[in-house]
Every structure is written in C-alpha cells, then in structure tokens.
Amino acid sequence: MLRRVTAHLELDLAGETNMVFSVAAAHPASIVSESVSFELDGRSLTATELVDSHGARLHQLVSPGGRMIAHYTAEVAGRTDPTPVSDLDLVTYLRPSRYCESDSLTPTARSEFAGLSGHALLSAVTQWVDDKLSYVPGSSLPTDGAEQTLLARRGVCRDYAHLVIALLRALDVPARMVAVYAPGLSPMDFHAVAEAYIDGAWWVVDATRLAPRQSLLRISTGRDAADTAFLTSHWSDLRLTALEVLAIVDELPRDDGLELVQLG
Structure with missing residues (x-):
C-alpha cells in the first residue's frame, strides 16, 4: 500500500502569532518522502517539530503578521504495526x-x-x-x-x-x-x-x-x-482563507464495515 497525502493552508495573521500545526503523518509511519514548509509573505520560516506520546508530530512556530502559506506532502509505504497500549x-x-x-x-x-x-x-x-x-x-x-x-x-x-x-x-x-x-x-x-x-x-x-x-x-x-486540531493559535487573530487536503492510495480497499480494523 502506497499512500500520498497533501495539506495546503493559507492564512492571514493579524499580528505576531504562536501557531501549532498538526498535519504530518504520525510516527512510526514508513515515510518514503516528505516535505513541510512555511512561508510568510514569500519568506521561508522554520518550525520546531515536537512529538507527543502517540507519535503525533506537531510543528510550532511564531510568526509576525502577514500572509502565511503552510504546505505538507508525504508518501507513506505499507502499514505500521498497531500502536502500543499503556x-x-x-x-x-x-x-x-x-x-x-x-x-x-x-x-x-x-x-x-x-x-x-x-x-x-x-x-x-x-x-x-x-x-x-x-x-x-x-x-x-x-x-x-x-x-x-x-x-x-x-x-x-x-x-x-x-x-x-x-x-x-x-x-x-x-x-x-x-x-x-x-x-x-x-x-x-x-x-x-x-x-x-x-x-x-x-x-x-x-x-x-x-x-x-x-x-x-x-x-x-x-x-x-x-x-x-490541525491548527491551534495564540496571541493574535488569524483567518484561514484556503484549505486543500488530498489523500490517495495506490489501490483503494473495500470496507464492508464488518471487518475489525486497526489503524496502520
């Protein structure tokens, strides 16, 4: 199974804003290729990646006001093992x-x-x-x-x-x-x-x-x-002006609704 995913967000920031994006494939996905980028008025910004106890990868950054574009894309091969239970x-x-x-x-x-x-x-x-x-x-x-x-x-x-x-x-x-x-x-x-x-x-x-x-x-x-949430923010108001999500797989499974399925 090969899955290709994309998330594209465009935002208007009223002022300095602390943001956390949650759009990346969680660990331990078998990522073949991946890119994540943040731009403010055409200028590249660097985010800090944080990983929570379930493998969620959060990208945090503080940005001045302006027009922001956030873009994520990845190819993920196969399915991961079931998540551990604590x-x-x-x-x-x-x-x-x-x-x-x-x-x-x-x-x-x-x-x-x-x-x-x-x-x-x-x-x-x-x-x-x-x-x-x-x-x-x-x-x-x-x-x-x-x-x-x-x-x-x-x-x-x-x-x-x-x-x-x-x-x-x-x-x-x-x-x-x-x-x-x-x-x-x-x-x-x-x-x-x-x-x-x-x-x-x-x-x-x-x-x-x-x-x-x-x-x-x-x-x-x-x-x-x-x-x-795919985005949380603090300090200043922001407006989400565009959101595009794409998720495709090389062969779409048939789900009869009765099979027991674990996320992978």
Whole structure:
C-alpha cells in the first residue's frame, strides 16, 4: 500500500502569532518522502517539530503578521504495526472530556446497549450513531460536544466520533479520537474517527462510513477534537482563507464495515 497525502493552508495573521500545526503523518509511519514548509509573505520560516506520546508530530512556530502559506506532502509505504497500549491510556480514555460528555450520556448508553460487550458492542454503537445522525456539512459549531450532537441529530465527522467515544466511555470501554488522512473520502478533507480498546487492542470505529478504514493514515490522537486540531493559535487573530487536503492510495480497499480494523 502506497499512500500520498497533501495539506495546503493559507492564512492571514493579524499580528505576531504562536501557531501549532498538526498535519504530518504520525510516527512510526514508513515515510518514503516528505516535505513541510512555511512561508510568510514569500519568506521561508522554520518550525520546531515536537512529538507527543502517540507519535503525533506537531510543528510550532511564531510568526509576525502577514500572509502565511503552510504546505505538507508525504508518501507513506505499507502499514505500521498497531500502536502500543499503556495503562495510562486506559485510564485517560475512560474519563469524560470537553467534547465527549460520557457522564451525561451514561443513562442513554446503558439503555440502548444493555447486555452488549466486545466487538458486538462496537458494531451496535457504530450502527446506532449512523442511524441517529445525518451527515450535514456546516451543521455544527466547533464548540459542540457529543450531547449537543445527539440533540441536533446531525453533524460532521468530528461530531460522529465524539458521540461514538462518549457512548463507549459511558459503557466502560476506553475510546479516543484520531485525526487522519482518508483516501476515498468525498469531499476530501481531514477526517476524524474513533478508536476503541477491546480485547487488548485499539480498533477503528467510523460511524460516518465515508472512507475505507484500512487505508486511513494517523495524524494525531487524543481525548477529543481539542487534542487533534490541525491548527491551534495564540496571541493574535488569524483567518484561514484556503484549505486543500488530498489523500490517495495506490489501490483503494473495500470496507464492508464488518471487518475489525486497526489503524496502520
């Protein structure tokens, strides 16, 4: 499997801004070739790469005001081995978080999925969220969490993932969010899915069913969208004026939705 990914961002910075970009393929991807660049009004800027505990590669830089262009491209061969499991992860990803209010949704989860466990539970939650929500671009706010998504009955990929994660945590299943490149996604964009810990491993859960899970490429991993945003900024206002994402694979897998899949 050979995946080719690109992310192109254009931004207007009102003044000096501290930015963290999360667009690079996470370690330990088998990167064949890669480039990352940042330009302000045509002048090259250098970013510092930081790597978190899940292998997410964050590029941080401080820039004066002006017109910024950020560009990332990579070719990744094959699939990586499953991510290691730590005891701390299994504690962290059981807790409620800002966008995954598992404590509020516990009565709903227990009512809807009573008696289910293991992979049968993952399948049931995936189908339930798919049935309950409509995928409507632009229908949710960046501050919406799983509870608001369920009330609105619509959202985008991050909203689907938040609801899946909240329901699973409410049922004592560790679950987390992953930002990915998703070959086959239409319209193309960054994508968000859930990972759930069952039977000693992390499994991909994507209730949107918009792209085959077998070709997803991990960018970042965390509690919810607060940990996996492709860009965070501080100090001055910025405006994202253009965003282009491309993810292709040499042979697009067929995902029947029933196979157990791990991110690689």
